[in-house]
Amino acid sequence: QVTAEAIANDATTVGDVVTNGMGQTLQRYSPLETLNRDNVQNLVPAWAFSLGGEKQRGQESQPLVYDGIMYVTGSYSRLFAIDIATGKEIWQYDARLPEGILPCCDVVNRGAALHGDKVIFGTLDARLVALDRKTGDVIWNKEIADYKAGYSYTAAPLIVNDLVITGNSGGEFGIVGEVQARDVETGEIVWTRPTIEGHMGTLNGQPSTMTGTLNATWPGDMWRTGGGATWLGGSYDAETDTLIFGTGNPAPWNSHLRNAGTPVEGNAGDNLYAASRLGIDPATGEIKWHFQTTPREGWDFDGVNEVVAYTDREGNGRLATADRNGFFYVLNREDGAFLRATPFVSQISWAEGIDETGRPIYVEDNRPGDPSAAAEGEKGETVFAVPSFLGGKNWMPMAFSQRTGNFYVPSNEWGMDIWNEPVTYREGAAYLGSGFTIKPIFEDHIGSLKAIDPDTGEIKWEYKNEAPLWGGVMTTAGGLVFTGTPEGEFIALDDETGEILWSFQTGSGIVGQPITWEQDGEQYVTVVSGWGGAVPLWGGEVANRVNYLNQGGMVWTFKLPRQLASAG
Numbered sequence: 001q002v003t004a005e006a007i008a009n010d011a012t013t014v015g016d017v018v019t020n021g022m023g024q025t026l027q028r029y030s031p032l033e034t035l036n037r038d039n040v041q042n043l044v045p046a047w048a049f050s051l052g053g054e055k056q057r058g059q060e061s062q063p064l065v066y067d068g069i070m071y072v073t074g075s076y077s078r079l080f081a082i083d084i085a086t087g088k089e090i091w092q093y094d095a096r097l098p099e100g101i102l103p104c105c106d107v108v109n110r111g112a113a114l115h116g117d118k119v120i121f122g123t124l125d126a127r128l129v130a131l132d133r134k135t136g137d138v139i140w141n142k143e144i145a146d147y148k149a150g151y152s153y154t155a156a157p158l159i160v161n162d163l164v165i166t167g168n169s170g171g172e173f174g175i176v177g178e179v180q181a182r183d184v185e186t187g188e189i190v191w192t193r194p195t196i197e198g199h200m201g202t203l204n205g206q207p208s209t210m211t212g213t214l215n216a217t218w219p220g221d222m223w224r225t226g227g228g229a230t231w232l233g234g235s236y237d238a239e240t241d242t243l244i245f246g247t248g249n250p251a252p253w254n255s256h257l258r259n260a261g262t263p264v265e266g267n268a269g270d271n272l273y274a275a276s277r278l279g280i281d282p283a284t285g286e287i288k289w290h291f292q293t294t295p296r297e298g299w300d301f302d303g304v305n306e307v308v309a310y311t312d313r314e315g316n317g318r319l320a321t322a323d324r325n326g327f328f329y330v331l332n333r334e335d336g337a338f339l340r341a342t343p344f345v346s347q348i349s350w351a352e353g354i355d356e357t358g359r360p361i362y363v364e365d366n367r368p369g370d371p372s373a374a375a376e377g378e379k380g381e382t383v384f385a386v387p388s389f390l391g392g393k394n395w396m397p398m399a400f401s402q403r404t405g406n407f408y409v410p411s412n413e414w415g416m417d418i419w420n421e422p423v424t425y426r427e428g429a430a431y432l433g434s435g436f437t438i439k440p441i442f443e444d445h446i447g448s449l450k451a452i453d454p455d456t457g458e459i460k461w462e463y464k465n466e467a468p469l470w471g472g473v474m475t476t477a478g479g480l481v482f483t484g485t486p487e488g489e490f491i492a493l494d495d496e497t498g499e500i501l502w503s504f505q506t507g508s509g510i511v512g513q514p515i516t517w518e519q520d521g522e523q524y525v526t527v528v529s530g531w532g533g534a535v536p537l538w539g540g541e542v543a544n545r546v547n548y549l550n551q552g553g554m555v556w557t558f559k560l561p562r563q564l565a566s567a568g
C-alpha cells in the first residue's frame, strides 16, 4: 500500500520513488551518495526494457518505483509495470486511443501517480485511469474533458491527501484551463478550479466562486475560450498546504485580439490567470495567490513551468521557477509574492527586464504586429523574438541540489520569426492567429544546461549541447547532475563544475526524466530514451538541424558493478 506518509516523505526515503518530482516539491534531489563523482565512470546498464512495437515516439515519462515494481508510461497513453530485479514485464495497459485526438505536441505522457493499491495516469483522449498496481486491471476510468473540443492530457497526476489532482491540455484549441480534484478511491470530482477569469469552479458539486474580480482583464467575451491550460500538472508544498499549478498561454496567440497590444490602464489587458502561477487551497480549490509571469502575453510564453519549493542558504522559504519567457523567478514560499527575476538565457528581446513588482518592462516593438492594421486578410508585421515560443525552458524539469544550493536548469538558446493573423474560434480547431519559424541564434549549440545560484541569479556553469535539451534533470548528494540529450547520450555531470564525468549512448534521443533509488545497498539510476515531443514537430529550422535522431522507446536502468559498489 502506497501510504500518504510514503508520498509525503518521498524526497527523503531512498528505497522507492512514489511521486513525480522525487518528492512533491519537485526538487528532484536524492540524498543517495553511494554513486558519486569518484565512481560514476563505472556505471553500467543493469537491464533495458523496450516500450515496443510501432509506438516509438516521445518518451517523456518519469518512472515510479515501489515494492519491486517500476511503473513507466509510454507514448500513445500506455503504462508498463516492470520487475525492477530483472527488467521483465509484469503487465502492460494500452488505453487504445480513439481516432481524432488533438494533442498539440506529440503523443507524450510524463508519468503516473501511486496511491494505495492503485497506479493512476492520464490519457491523450483526456481521461484519467486508475489501475490495480499488481495486475493492471482497471479500477475506474473517468473523462477529464471532451477530446473532440481539443482537450488532451499529458502530465503526471498529483496525489494530495485522498485527492488525485490533474490539469488539462489544449491551449492551442481555445479550451479553458482547469485544475480538477477527485476522490482517489472513486474518481468522482470533489472540486474544479478553472484558470480563466469569468469561469466558475465547483466544490462538492456546488458552484464555487472564482477568486478575484470577474473578467476584468479580458475584452468582451474572449474569456470564454481563453486557454490557460494547466498542462504540466503541479506541485504540492506541505509546509504551506498549497497546490501550485502553472497556466499556459492565453488563447488565441494573437494578443491584439485580447486587447493586449494596446496600452491600457491598470491590468485591463492582462488576461488573468493565463501565463501565471497559481497557489491553490487543496481542500476547496480556491486560489490563494497568483503571480502572472507574462501579463498581456503575445509570444506563446506559457506559464506552466514547474515551481520548486526550497529553503535558501539563509534558511528562507522560497519558490523558484524558470519561465518560458527567459527569466528565472524567486517568489516567497508563503504567499507567492515576487522577490526577484534574472535572465537565464543569453538573449531576451521582448522585455528589457522585470520591474520591482514582478511585471515585465516590455519592448513593445518586439510584440508581433496587429493584423487588423494590415490590409484585409493580410498578416501583421513579423518580428524576430528571443526566446522562441518553445521557451528559454520548456516542460523538462530542473533540479535543486540541497548539497550546492544551486538549480540545474535545462535551457535552450533560440529565437523565432513570429507574426499575427486573423482567426475566429471554432470548436476542435487550432486557435492561434499566429505563424512562426524557430531559428538558431548560435552556430554551435541550442541546448544549455545551467547551474544557477538562486540567491543571486548568477550562472555558475553552463554545459552547451548542439541540439535543444528536452530531458529532465536530477541531482544527488553524490555531487552528480544527470540529464539526457537528443543525441541519445545519458550524461552525469559534476555539480560544481559542469564537467561530464560519464555518458552512455541509449540509441535514441532522451526526452525522459531520470530517477534514482536504492535496493539492497546498491544505487540504481533509470531513464527512458525515445526521441519526440514538440521539437521535431514545431522546431522549424532547428528541427531540420537535429532530424538525424532516431525514434525509440527504451527504459534503461544502470548500477555499479557489485564489487566496485562495496569498494566505494
Ligand SMILES: O=C(O)c1cc(C(=O)O)c2c(n1)C(=O)C(=O)c1cc(C(=O)O)[nH]c1-2
Pocket (backbone or CB within 6 Å): 060, 104, 105, 106, 108, 153, 154, 168, 169, 170, 171, 172, 229, 230, 231, 248, 249, 302, 389, 390, 394, 395, 532, 533, 534, 535
Ligand atoms: O497549451 C497547451 O495545452 C499545451 C500542451 C502541451 C502538452 O500537453 O504537451 C504543450 C504545450 N502547450 C506547449 O506549448 C509546448 O511547448 C509543449 C511542448 C510539449 C512537449 O511535450 O514537448 N508539450 C507541450
